[in-house]
Amino acid sequence: MTPLPDLIRRAGMTPVVIVKNHSTDDEExxxxxxxxxxxxxxxxAIEDRLYEGDHVEMRDPRGGLILKVAAEVEQHPMPASMASAFGGSNGYTKVKWGKDQPVRQAPVRRLDLQHLHAEVVSSASALFADSQYDSAVTEAMKSVEVRVRRLTGLEVSGAALMQEAFKPKNFMLDVGVEEGRSGSDEREGFFYLFRGAIVGIRNPKAHELARGDDPNEALELLALASLLHRRLDIAEARLT
Incomplete structure (x- = not known):
């Protein structure tokens, strides 16, 4: 962190994050x-190199984060001979925020592999790190299929396996957490999620040459596999 002139510092400092190239692949x-x-x-501090259009992230007293945009930036450099008198800084930058309503961001972690289910991390993290995104998704979805087969003892695979394991009227694995009608709707919904993940994601990727090059899309699909594994955690606990 760089120091501000003492005159300004005495008013109190707040930790912030300067975000350059916000929401792009080059974000810093x-x-x-x-x-x-x-x-x-x-x-x-002038050394922070804040420019017009940069975003600044700060804590919201109500919880979460606030994201503001630097609309006007005025730099006030100081001679090197005066640096010691101004807390070691070579000057300061005055920023006026944009007139648009600042964006409040929920206090949640950014999605990354380390926070996904352990089965997904084990099966896909090395492939993802090597930029083999299609293969990472295939292996993550395969891990879901293998686990369903192990928990049910069924010898079928693909759509037939998901049909027998999660069919709403006579399921073998109970992945619901709600009660009554809501629980029935939830189980039916996850039946389609499990079946759709295998039919629409796992099978096509397993049968075609790998060509996926979007890490963000791959991460979203790995998050789906993680969600399915977490529901399998619930089902497995009920089997014991």
């Missing part, structure tokens, strides 16, 4: 401190 995040004067402006 830099932790620093700022003096948040009010809802419309703030001060940063």
């Amino acid at each position: 995040r830099v932790r620093t401190e700022a003096q948040l004067m009010n809802s419309s402006e703030a001060y940063f």
Whole structure:
């Protein structure tokens, strides 16, 4: 973190994150401190290199995060001979936030492999790290199929396996958590999710040459496999 002039620092500092190229593949995040004067402006050390269009992420007192956009940036450099008098900084930057309503972000973790189900991490993480995205998704979905077969003892595979394991009226594995009609609807919905994941994702990728090159889409599909495994955790606990 870089220091601000003492005059501004005495007003109190707040930890923030400067986000450059927000929501792009080139996004960069830099932790620093700022003096948040009010809802419309703030001060940063000039060394923080904050420019118009950059985003700044800060904690929301109500919970979660607030994301603001730097609309106007004024840099106030100081001579090197005066740096010590201003807390070691070479100057400060005054920022005015954009007029648009700042975006509140929920206090949740960003999705990444480490937070997915252990079965998905075990079967797909190495392939994902090697940019073999189609193969990573195939292996994750295969791990779901193998686990369903193990829990049911059935010797069929694919759609037939999911049909027997999760058919709403006579299921072998209970993945529902709700009661009554809501529970029935939930089990029916997950029947289609399990069947759809195998028929629509696992089977086509297993039968075609790997060509997926989008890590974000692959991560979303791995998250689906993770969700299915977490429901299998529920079903497996009920079998014991």
